[in-house]
Amino acid sequence: MARVHENRWQGRPFAAACLRSFVFVAPIAIAATTSLLTARAVNGASGIGSLALRWFVVIAASLLALVVTERVVRRLLPMAVLLRLSLAFPGARPSRLRVARAAANLRELEERLRIARTTGFELDEDAGQSAETILSLVAAVEAHERSTRGHAERVRVYTDLLADQLKLYPDDRDRLRWAALLHDVGKLEVPLSVLNKAGPLDPRELEIVRRHPEDGAKLTRPMHAWLGEWTAAITEHHERWDGRGYPRGTAGPEISLGARVVAVADVYETMTAARPYHRPKTHAEARKELVRCSGTQFDPAIVGAFLQIPERHLQLVRGRVARLAQAPVLRELDRFVGAVGSVISAALVAGGMLAVSIAGVTLHR
Template sequence: MEQREGHRPEVAEAADLAALLELSRALLATTSAGEVEVVLTELSVKLLAVRYASFLRYRPAEDDLCVTAQAGKHARELGVVLPRGQGLSWRATDAPTPVLRVHRDAIPPGAVRQPGAPDQFLLFAPLRTTGGQLLGVLAVGRVAPDFSLRDETLLATFANTGTVTLERIAQAAQAVAAREGALLALGLALEARDYETRGHTERTVALAERLGRALHLSLGDLDTLRQGAYLHDIGKLSVPDEILLKPGPLTPAERLLVQEHVRTGEALVRRIPSVSGDVLGVIRSHHERWDGAGYPDRLRGEAIPLLARIFAVVDVFDALTNVRPYHAARPVSEALEIIRAEAGRHFDPLVAAAFLQLFGASLDDVRRVSPTG
């Protein structure tokens, strides 16, 4: 990126814009802080023509800087920790300018240096939010030529773009955490009224996610499955206690009323703007059966949404292995035998097989199973 003698300013400007565009595109695809740090270091090496680039993440709990990403020839520092005040990276966080520039002949004695590394021209760009929170430091170096003001400006822009991306990812994570808490609270509302065994919501969410991963669901589908698991029985809030807690068999009229909870739940959750149709599918269809004998729509086979087929196995397993008003808890091996027997009738046989494998079993050897997971 160094402007060479004879290059026209407009050519240099076009190169700078191309570099920023490439960086922006790469950062848009990131979903975690670690990915952002890798992009910043790798593209700094490429676009600034430096010998090495390192990202030092600020860790508030430890109050230190830790090298979490690096690229280039000088790439042997992952995990190196700088306590507060140690090294040029910390000096950069206190500098009055966006970028600290250090001449290779003026590296101070207190600088932290990799053994055997040559003297280099150095740039350090802190990443700070608009509120002043330190996120880390992007550091680059090269033996020659010296850095120009243009290089400093580009690195500062890289750091600013990285800061915006890290803030976006942090805000998205906070939103997800808030949503997870709200969904869990709705699920726990059933447990607080003894409609479900205590812990049913968290157990089924965790087991559904585990089964989804075994079936190689995408991250988006896993998130949808989690949401559906949290909300699957929210419609039971409208069913009277004397029916839900009835220890004996239900009358036909009572059974129809209980079955209506899936429609009620779908109608309630539909009012939440951010909930997708696939989440509603889990809520409405997790009591459908592979053979078409389920409810509420008597869907059959692959007409049942996949995520609902996945959750159906998890929901039945948890119901079987925990105490309910109408039955005692069954041993895991017995519950797995029921899952095996119902494969191709109640359950999608491929989903049932994947579920059994979570416990070290198959459709053929459930009676010999010993839980592993």
């Protein structure tokens, strides 16, 4: 008899949190240690010129350690993304380590995506292998795009909470989880300059962005037979109840159930998550906005089901950082901490530590 979980990943949120903490702390800790060791090694210098040279050497060494360490440990971020996931697979479950290694190899992923484009987006004939490849792409995007990091996974969890309210069957929930996770995979076709643009999009850029649901459907085509009716959530999650959405302008109950569910989860996540370009809304503010858009943008029945989800469950998904980010002062701190993954911001943090360590050694003399 086959084991119950042989085709399923169980989420490991604690392990994921520990790994992300390590990725955050390791570069700063190693940079600080390097600064102390280097300062001791060049401790014999005297005079203003020699002291300035000593400071330069210590700071240069510590920043070099910071850059190298950051680039090395950053390769662990895809694994942190994958550890949070709870998913069923079309075939045998793949190794998380294998998927994470593929996600960390951006050049190989870009080549596979290039081949997919030239062959009509057919990544693999086998649904299981295709799921593994697509998951690598999702993990890579989630790990390397800081401005929306964690978006797809949070949408998946909100979708699952909604599915629980709607009493969907387990097999349907398994497939809807995948559709929610992959709802924005078509954005791999959108240039980063467009995705990260601070101002409003021009008509050409808007047209590119609005193609992402159909591009996502093409990219996930090998999984469509397994996903069944839930595939439409990828294509239709930007359709509106009043028919003013895209890409096809489908309206009302003609929009698939999966798309109606993912649409609410997607917008709630966008409203309540910290973003460089807007303050995250509180749960009460987001709830009010969902009610306002019920019957125009969203299916009223789905909004009603979402409002029945206990707030504490939604808060667990959002996390403490998102709640802290709602405070004006702490919002800036949250952005700064989130940017430590980039070399420049991390250098600022380490630079302050280095100044203290060097001053301490100087006073010791």
